[in-house]
Amino acid sequence: MDAKGLEEKAKVIRKHILESTCAAGSGHPGGSLSATEIVTVLYFHEMRHDPKNPKWEERDRFVLSKGHAAPLLYAALAESGYFPVETLKTLRKINSNLQGHPDMKSVPGVEASTGSLGQGLSIAVGMALGLKLQGKDSRVFCLIGDGESQEGQIWEAAMAASHYKLDNLTVFLDRNGLQIDGFTEKVMALEPLAEKWRSFGWDVQKINGNSITEVMNALKHKSDKPKIIIALTTKGKGVSFMENVPEWHGKAPDQKQLMEALEELK
Amino acid sequence: MTEMIATRNAYGETLAELGEKNEKIVVLDADLSGSTRTAFFAKKFPERFFDCGIAEANMMGIAAGLATTGLIPFASTFAVFATGRTYDQIRCSIAYPKLNVKICASHSGITVGEDGATHQALEDIALMRVLPNMTVIVPSDANQTRKAVRAIAEYDGPCYLRLGRPKVPVLEEQPFRIGKANVLREGTDCTVIACGHMVSKALEAADQSEYSIRVVNMHTIKPIDKDVIIESARMGPIVTVEEHSVIGGLGSAVAEVVSQHSPTRMKIMGVNDTFGRSGKPDELLSYYHLTTDDIIQSIKEVMR
Numbered sequence: 001m002d003a004k005g006l007e008e009k010a011k012v013i014r015k016h017i018l019e020s021t022c023a024a025g026s027g028h029p030g031g032s033l034s035a036t037e038i039v040t041v042l043y044f045h046e047m048r049h050d051p052k053n054p055k056w057e058e059r060d061r062f063v064l065s066k067g068h069a070a071p072l073l074y075a076a077l078a079e080s081g082y083f084p085v086e087t088l089k090t091l092r093k094i095n096s097n098l099q100g101h102p103d104m105k106s107v108p109g110v111e112a113s114t115g116s117l118g119q120g121l122s123i124a125v126g127m128a129l130g131l132k133l134q135g136k137d138s139r140v141f142c143l144i145g146d147g148e149s150q151e152g153q154i155w156e157a158a159m160a161a162s163h164y165k166l167d168n169l170t171v172f173l174d175r176n177g178l179q180i181d182g183f184t185e186k187v188m189a190l191e192p193l194a195e196k197w198r199s200f201g202w203d204v205q206k207i208n209g210n211s212i213t214e215v216m217n218a219l220k221h222k223s224d225k226p227k228i229i230i231a232l233t234t235k236g237k238g239v240s241f242m243e244n245v246p247e248w249h250g251k252a253p254d255q256k257q258l259m260e261a262l263e264e265l266k
Numbered sequence: 267m268t269e270m271i272a273t274r275n276a277y278g279e280t281l282a283e284l285g286e287k288n289e290k291i292v293v294l295d296a297d298l299s300g301s302t303r304t305a306f307f308a309k310k311f312p313e314r315f316f317d318c319g320i321a322e323a324n325m326m327g328i329a330a331g332l333a334t335t336g337l338i339p340f341a342s343t344f345a346v347f348a349t350g351r352t353y354d355q356i357r358c359s360i361a362y363p364k365l366n367v368k369i370c371a372s373h374s375g376i377t378v379g380e381d382g383a384t385h386q387a388l389e390d391i392a393l394m395r396v397l398p399n400m401t402v403i404v405p406s407d408a409n410q411t412r413k414a415v416r417a418i419a420e421y422d423g424p425c426y427l428r429l430g431r432p433k434v435p436v437l438e439e440q441p442f443r444i445g446k447a448n449v450l451r452e453g454t455d456c457t458v459i460a461c462g463h464m465v466s467k468a469l470e471a472a473d474q475s476e477y478s479i480r481v482v483n484m485h486t487i488k489p490i491d492k493d494v495i496i497e498s499a500r501m502g503p504i505v506t507v508e509e510h511s512v513i514g515g516l517g518s519a520v521a522e523v524v525s526q527h528s529p530t531r532m533k534i535m536g537v538n539d540t541f542g543r544s545g546k547p548d549e550l551l552s553y554y555h556l557t558t559d560d561i562i563q564s565i566k567e568v569m570r
Contacts, residue, residue, distance in 0.1 A: 061334075104334075104363045111334065113363040116354055122324045123359055126331020126339075129316070133292070134335060153355070156324035164316075 001044045006212045009079065010040040011265055014238050016075035016088050018261050021252040024092035027100065030248040032072035034176040034209070034233040035143055041215040042141055043076040051081035054108040060138050061127050063112045065120025066145035066174065067101040068250070073110065074098050082109035118151025120144065121171065125161050128169040128226075143172045147179030150188045155200070161226040162201030170219070171202075171228040174209065176235035178246050193230055202228045209233040239264055270433035273463075274372040276408035277429050278303020280415040281340060281370075285311045288419065294329055294341040296322045301431075302342040302372045322347045326355035326367075333365040338419060341367060345374035345387035345428060353393055360424050361397040368418050369394075370427040374404075375462070375509030376537060376554055377432045377547035386542035392514025394426040395488045401444060402488040404428040404508075404516070406437055406465035410485060413442035430509075432547045434463035440483065447491035453480035456565055457498035460507040461485060461516050464556065468507055471561035477569055490519050492527065499528035503568035505535060507561055509551075512536040533564045 001009065013036050021027035039062075043049070047060040064073045071091060078085045083097075090096035097106040101115025111127070114120045124142035131138045144154060161169055173193065181187045190196075197204045203223035207214040209231020218229045235249070236242030239261040242253075253261055285291050285307050292314045299305040299317060308315035318325035322343055329339040342348070348371035349356070360367045371390065378386045394402045401423060405411040411429065418425040421444060440448045447459075450469060455477040460468040465483045472479035480501065482494055498504055504524065506517035517534030524530055537554050551557055 057336075112330070113358060116358040119323075119327050119355055119359050122327020122355075123331040123334070125324070126328035127334055128331070129328065130292075130332040130335030130337050133314070133337070136335075153321075153323045153327065156321035157327065160318060160321070160324055160328065163319075 003212050003216065006040055006044055009044050010036050010212065012079060013040055013072065013075045014265055015262060016078065017071045018239070018253055018258055020071050020074065020088040020091040022255065022258040023089045024252060026092060026252050027071050028068040028250050029071065029252065030178070030235040030242060031066060031145060031174065031176065032069045033237045033239065033242065034235045035069055035072055035174045036237065037210050037212050037215050038143060038172045038174065038231055039072050039076050041212060041219065043080050045216060046219050047141065051109065054082060058136065058138055061111045061140045063120045063124040063127070063140065063142040064102055064114055065124070065142055066117065066148050067114030067120065070100065070102050073102055077107065077109040080109070083107070117145070117148040118153040121154055121157040124169060125157050125166065128166040129164055132166070132168060138168070140169045141172070142169070143174060146173060146175045146177065146184050146190055149173065149190055158197065158200040158202065165224070166226045167224045169226045171226070172209070173228060173230045174233055175230050176233045178235045178244065178249065180246070180249050182246050197228045202226050204228055204230065206230045206232065210237050269436040271408035271436055272431060272433045273405055273408055273411040273429040274303045274431060276411035277370055277372070277415055278306040280412045282306040282310050284416065284419055285314065288338070290336065290338045291419065292316065292332055292337045292339050294318055294325050294339055296320055296325050296343040296347065298343050304342045322352045323355045326352045327359050329367045330359040330365050333367050339367050340370055342370045342372065344385060345371035345390045346385055349387060349390040349393045357397055361399045364399045364423055366422050366424070368425045368427065370429060372429040373431045374428045375430060376542045376550040377430055377509060379431065379547045379550065380544050382544035383541040388511045388537050388542060389514065390428065391487055391508070391510050391516065395514065395519060399424055400488060401425040401486070403444065403486050404461040405485050406462060406483050407434060408436050409439055410442055414485065417442060417444050428462065430463060435466040437466060442485070445486045445489045445491060447494040448483040448485065449480065449494065450483055451479060451481040453478040454501065455479065456502045456505065456569055457482060458505045458507060458561060458565065459484050459495070459498065459516065459520055461487060462509055464507040464509055467558045467561055470558040471565065474558065475562050475565050477565055479565065484516060487516055487519055490523065492523050495520055495523040496527045499524045499530040503531040505533045505561065505564045505568055507535040507556065509556060510536050512538055531568050533568045535561065535564055
């Protein structure tokens with residue numbers, strides 16, 4: 001899909017995020033909207049995957065380490081054809097497969113069960129290591145949050161990825177600057193992030209993570225090191241009253257807010 | 267003289283053997299490969315051995331990721347670090363998605379010895395047993411460890427294998443099937459249900475007791491063999507023995523079955539809701555009342 005198509009697809013994904021969290025009455029729209037361009041480019045442009053054959057051995061993998069952005073992952077999977085789009089309305093409901101945080105056992109296309117922050121990157125490291133060991137050229141992509149980077153396990157995994165020279169691993173850091181209690185730099189400062197990752201032996205790029213073309217271009221970059229793309233994003237991106245407002249981390253829009261938000265997306 | 271072998275040794279040797287037959291087996295350790303005996307595998311198959319350094323949480327996550335690619339990861343470290351330190355990683359990244367990861371922990375219980383409380387896992391069975399999808403195995407001796415390692419390699423799903431540091435008596439060959447307890451002695455008065463090397467002490471106690479004692483090796487704590495427990499409970503009182511806290515381990519697992527299916531008098535022997543301490547393994551077993559004589563005494567108590 002080209003950049004123009006991806007822009008349109010990102011809009012559709014955003015619509016699903018808002019509608020599904022509204023229908024659920026809870027969930028995490030803010031951090032789903034901030035990473036929408038990243039996940040859209042991965043699923044509809046970059047990754048080798050087959051929705052008809054979710055366990056295809058040669059596929060690229062995507063691990064959503066910041067598992068609370070499940071509405072985003074589910075929207076991308078549904079739009080890809082892993083399951084019907086209508087299912088998105090069952091998010092977080094009893095009897096639904098779409099759990100509040102991703103469960104790899106119940107949703108085709110979900111590659112790891114995540115939600116307890118800090119764990120997904122280690123899983124992605126294991127995947128990249130396992131694929132390499134078995135001579136596969138599949139790649140592993142992982143999306144981590146900036147607040148999540150306060151977990152020590154992220155840095156254990158960072159150390160391991162460069163130690164094992166995992167050039168088949170690419171991480172996106174959704175740098176939206178916010179976490180539940182407020183601005184990351186106030187809660188527990190993370191900067192200088194680029195220097196930290198570089199010193200851990202990673203290839204570091206910094207981009208506007210809400211720009212489809214910048215995400216596409218960053219993925220073209222080659223390196224023999226594990227790669228991290230620090231994606232500067234806006235939490236709640238695309239919905240003016242959600243943008244940069246911490247409370248939209250884990251609050252669903254009501255019907256009226258949904259209508260307003262969808263109007264803005266048009 | 268009874269032959270003495272540490273279960274961790276049997277683990278390391280068997281793993282290195284299995285590595286030849288099964289290329290899917292990969293091994294991870296957290297800077298303790300000499301002690302956990304994964305070094306045997308590492309020496310033979312360096313390309314399939316990953317030392318994760320002193321970062322146990324990351325090791326569990328890597329193991330989970332390796333399992334998603336069809337490999338069979340065995341992750342080893344001391345039992346305290348393999349369970350308590352990484353509890354949430356095991357819970358969310360391994361047990362919840364039911365990934366095929368084998369957590370094989372050495373240095374369980376007080377017989378770690380001189381290192382003391384910080385290194386003596388007395389809660390690990392409880393922590394692993396409470397996790398859905400987890401299989402929990404505590405082999406009685408070196409022979410059973412060998413069979414258990416082969417069995418969990420064949421089994422598809424998360425397993426916790428509890429191993430120990432000291433050399434412990436090698437018992438007669440027993441069959442091993444996950445979830446099927448071994449009745450090692452038949453008796454008519456009372457049953458002693460034990461796991462790990464407490465089984466050898468239970469056998470000694472049975473030989474020396476004035477009562478006719480049935481001895482059960484409950485090597486699989488989960489899924490537990492209900493039938494053997496119910497059979498034993500119908501016959502008479504039950505004594506359980508484990509090198510673990512009296513809370514949440516083998517004794518609790520047996521009591522859960524007994525209380526719901528066939529109530530009988532019970533005595534749960536283990537470390538009595540306290541931390542361990544430094545000392546020689548045998549001194550510690552005496553200190554915490556886990557000797558053959560203590561078992562004989564407990565049998566008397568429940569038979570009274």
